[in-house]
Amino acid sequence: MIKFPKNFLWGGAVAAHQLEGAWNEDGKGPSVADVLTAGSAQQPRQIHTTIDPETYYPNHEAVDFYHHYKEDIQLFKEMGLKAFRTSIYWARIFPKGDETEPNEAGLKFYDDLFDELIANGIEPVVTLTHFEMPLYLAQEYGGFKNRKVVDFFVKYAETVYKRYKDKVKYWMTFNEINNMMDYSNPIFLWTNAGVTVEEGENPEEVMYTAAHHLVLASALAVSKGKEINPNFEIGTMISHVPIYPNNCDPKNVMLAEEALHLRYFFPDIQVRGYYPSYALKNFERKGFDIPILDGDADILAKGTVDYIGFSYYMSNVVDYDKGEPLDSDKNVHGKIPYQVDNPYIQSSDWGWAIDPIGLRITLNRLWERYQLPLFIVENGLGAYDEIASDGSIHDDYRIDYMRQHIEEMAKAINHDGVKLLGYTPWGIIDLISFTSGQMAKRYGMIYVDRDDEGNGSFARSKKDSFAWYQKVIASNGEEL
Numbered sequence: 001m002i003k004f005p006k007n008f009l010w011g012g013a014v015a016a017h018q019l020e021g022a023w024n025e026d027g028k029g030p031s032v033a034d035v036l037t038a039g040s041a042q043q044p045r046q047i048h049t050t051i052d053p054e055t056y057y058p059n060h061e062a063v064d065f066y067h068h069y070k071e072d073i074q075l076f077k078e079m080g081l082k083a084f085r086t087s088i089y090w091a092r093i094f095p096k097g098d099e100t101e102p103n104e105a106g107l108k109f110y111d112d113l114f115d116e117l118i119a120n121g122i123e124p125v126v127t128l129t130h131f132e133m134p135l136y137l138a139q140e141y142g143g144f145k146n147r148k149v150v151d152f153f154v155k156y157a158e159t160v161y162k163r164y165k166d167k168v169k170y171w172m173t174f175n176e177i178n179n180m181m182d183y184s185n186p187i188f189l190w191t192n193a194g195v196t197v198e199e200g201e202n203p204e205e206v207m208y209t210a211a212h213h214l215v216l217a218s219a220l221a222v223s224k225g226k227e228i229n230p231n232f233e234i235g236t237m238i239s240h241v242p243i244y245p246n247n248c249d250p251k252n253v254m255l256a257e258e259a260l261h262l263r264y265f266f267p268d269i270q271v272r273g274y275y276p277s278y279a280l281k282n283f284e285r286k287g288f289d290i291p292i293l294d295g296d297a298d299i300l301a302k303g304t305v306d307y308i309g310f311s312y313y314m315s316n317v318v319d320y321d322k323g324e325p326l327d328s329d330k331n332v333h334g335k336i337p338y339q340v341d342n343p344y345i346q347s348s349d350w351g352w353a354i355d356p357i358g359l360r361i362t363l364n365r366l367w368e369r370y371q372l373p374l375f376i377v378e379n380g381l382g383a384y385d386e387i388a389s390d391g392s393i394h395d396d397y398r399i400d401y402m403r404q405h406i407e408e409m410a411k412a413i414n415h416d417g418v419k420l421l422g423y424t425p426w427g428i429i430d431l432i433s434f435t436s437g438q439m440a441k442r443y444g445m446i447y448v449d450r451d452d453e454g455n456g457s458f459a460r461s462k463k464d465s466f467a468w469y470q471k472v473i474a475s476n477g478e479e480l
């Protein structure tokens with residue numbers, strides 16, 4: 001029998017830059033996401049330095065949630081959502097990032113959004129930034145390479161905490177903070193930290209410098225949040241991908257173990273409050289000069305998180321003999337060095353391995369390593385959807401994916417004793433894909449009429465998964 005805790009937060013997740021549109025309305029400044037071109041399953045997105053009027057930037061209009069949020073919230077209510085995870089668009093609040101005063105119109109939008117959610121019985125779960133740094137901070141300050149950006153972020157965090165302290169309880173600091181460990185693909189350092197690697201710089205050292213500033217910013221934001229409202233629950237947000245050795249050859253087991261260090265680096269610091277030894281040894285071995293100043297240890301120790309929010313989409317397999325070092329030019333999907341295919345499972349059309357048991361493995365590993373409540377704040381299947389002649393969308397593949405993942409969650413809770421706060425599947429409503437910039441890679445249970453060239457009416461309609469998830473929530477996960 002499938003059982004979930006009484007107050008389990010069944011929800012849905014999105015991010016401001018992939019959903020809102022209105023990229024230059026009501027005082028919003030351009031962000032690091034606003035200069036990303038469209039890509040595809042084969043073609044990486046390009047990062048432009050300025051906005052070219054001839055280029056289509058999918059995030060500029062996204063799915064126009066900015067003007068549709070009231071009708072969307074009615075659909076979320078009908079679905080029965082208990083929680084809605086979104087982010088506040090940093091560049092809406094501080095358009096350039098270094099202003100002394102915030103943009104009131106930006107703050108007002110989130111007041112209205114959170115009020116509307118609460119009035120409809122939906123708890124807002126908020127990420128402070130989900131790849132939404134003001135472009136100016138990236139271009140004029142070098143993003144999180146520069147320690148000054150830590151102060152700008154903390155000021156932004158303080159501003160929104162104070163404004164929404166009675167409306168939002170669950171916060172996360174940086175979305176998928178550990179993405180940037182893959183510095184072979186420029187999009188991750190750019191979107192996480194506003195950083196580009198310059199000629200002559202060591203990309204790994206640059207990444208760890210920015211990473212140090214990010215963990216400081218996160219820790220300071222946690223401490224600040226607790227001062228403003230001690231009842232806040234403030235989490236990290238990581239992308240977790242379990243990495244399996246291809247066989248029991250100990251060198252492959254060790255290879256997988258080391259690859260996992262790259263996944264654990266951020267939460268190790270954010271949960272324990274200090275750097276893990278494998279990272280310090282790496283700095284020492286490579287002669288990296290990471291700007292860790294006196295007093296930083298204290299900041300990290302004080303600003304530890306309350307829970308671990310994480311995304312789970314896939315697992316990876318590594319094999320030293322059969323895999324290859326990374327070919328960064330072709331790395332559209334965030335592949336890792338020595339990765340090989342897993343013959344036991346299927347992949348999505350974008351090559352993401354579909355592995356529900358991997359979710360239970362993840363829940364167990366994170367729980368055992370950190371002993372903190374977990375929150376699955378992203379999970380889902382990016383797929384091509386087809387509209388039948390009567391307008392219906394039969395996305396049984398999405399239902400199957402979610403059913404299998406929810407079953408594994410239930411085992412982790414009931415069999416393994418993992419403490420899980422909730423489940424907010426990704427892209428509850430169709431939105432712009434992060435890695436490919438496509439609309440065609442759809443996750444939603446609500447369809448949005450918009451295509452990869454920017455055509456469409458933005459009309460919303462329900463896929464089959466809508467009614468299915470409604471039933472799941474109404475039965476608290478018993479009817480799958």
Ligand code: BG6
Nearest residue numbers: 015176311382432433434435436
């Ligand atoms: C995570 C991000 O990487 O996965 C989301 O937090 C993203 O922003 C999601 O959209 C799915 O990835 P994609 O590339 O399929 O949109």
